Amino acid sequence: MELEQLRCFIAVAEELHFGRAAQRIGLLPASLGRHVRLLEESVGSQLLYRTTRSVSLTEDGVALLEEVRPLLARLNELEQRFRANQRQRSHVLRIGAIDSAAAGLLPTLIQDFRAIAPNVKTQLTEDKSIRLVPKLLAGGLDLAFIRPRSGMSQNLAVEDLFSETAVVAVPSAHVLADNNSISLPDLASEPLIVPDRRSRPHSYDLTLNMFAAAGLHPYIAQVADEKQTIVSMVAAGLGLAIVPRWTSSLASAGVRFLPLDDGTGQPTQTLPLAAAWMKAVRDPQRDALLDLLRQNLARYSAQA
Numbered sequence: 001m002e003l004e005q006l007r008c009f010i011a012v013a014e015e016l017h018f019g020r021a022a023q024r025i026g027l028l029p030a031s032l033g034r035h036v037r038l039l040e041e042s043v044g045s046q047l048l049y050r051t052t053r054s055v056s057l058t059e060d061g062v063a064l065l066e067e068v069r070p071l072l073a074r075l076n077e078l079e080q081r082f083r084a085n086q087r088q089r090s091h092v093l094r095i096g097a098i099d100s101a102a103a104g105l106l107p108t109l110i111q112d113f114r115a116i117a118p119n120v121k122t123q124l125t126e127d128k129s130i131r132l133v134p135k136l137l138a139g140g141l142d143l144a145f146i147r148p149r150s151g152m153s154q155n156l157a158v159e160d161l162f163s164e165t166a167v168v169a170v171p172s173a174h175v176l177a178d179n180n181s182i183s184l185p186d187l188a189s190e191p192l193i194v195p196d197r198r199s200r201p202h203s204y205d206l207t208l209n210m211f212a213a214a215g216l217h218p219y220i221a222q223v224a225d226e227k228q229t230i231v232s233m234v235a236a237g238l239g240l241a242i243v244p245r246w247t248s249s250l251a252s253a254g255v256r257f258l259p260l261d262d263g264t265g266q267p268t269q270t271l272p273l274a275a276a277w278m279k280a281v282r283d284p285q286r287d288a289l290l291d292l293l294r295q296n297l298a299r300y301s302a303q304a
Contacts, residue, residue, distance in 0.1 A: 008035035013065045016055045026134020080281040093285045094142045096125045096132040101145035104246035147202040148274035157279045162301035164271035165245040167257045169234040181261040184214045191221030191239035
């Protein structure tokens with residue numbers, strides 16, 4: 001029996017779903033399934049009943065789960081403790097962040113943190129939430145700023161911070177570019193550029209859900225992944241895009257960023273940002289940063 005095989009088995013046994021288990025530990029379902037099959041071959045017994053509709057534990061599967069879960073939990077605790085001790089000795093705080101947090105929140109937050117902890121270095125990794133969470137669970141990050149979602153690992157502490165403001169990126173030559181704001185009915189017949197749902201599910205669903213709530217259907221003309229690419233496509237006249245307000249800081253000639261009017265006269269804040277970290281890991285540097293963040297949250301969120 002190998003440790004990775006046991007980790008995969010426990011994830012499937014707790015989720016009773018290969019897809020959710022794979023997402024939880026950051027593996028492809030096929031790779032996770034292979035690890036479980038190798039474990040079954042190693043112990044010489046079937047551990048899971050599998051059908052196209054369900055997954056359940058066999059009697060041997062239940063017995064193995066009861067034996068190895070506390071052992072693996074203890075090993076994970078020791079691993080995290082050693083990593084935390086090493087980080088304290090090296091004074092490096094590893095932070096992961098989605099692009100909007102990396103561009104909007106983190107510069108000010110890290111600058112404020114250096115004023116109270118000048119000896120602590122910070123290492124920033126910018127990526128999408130679906131990639132940051134597995135890195136956090138694997139011990140590669142101490143803290144991550146992500147889009148929260150339901151069904152996240154119970155090993156994570158997740159603290160909602162604030163919602164970022166959504167704006168509309170419009171080509172400067174577009175007929176709507178001189179407006180003070182843009183409403184969803186204004187966008188109903190316009191070609192839209194949206195992010196790929198596989199890599200940015202929240203941002204993609206944001207656009208569709210807002211239109212659905214208004215009884216409208218968006219015209220999706222183009223899918224792109226990175227914010228800079230989306231803004232460049234808007235500048236080229238390929239469509240309009242609903243993006244976080246921080247995107248307006250991207251230097252791109254030929255694009256205007258206008259408030260999205262939801263009918264209330266207030267900014268449309270529908271892009272939630274959360275901080276996430278491992279519950280079992282004690283890290284004074286991380287906790288000091290979180291305390292600073294909470295104390296100044298109103299100031300930071302005013303710019304979101």
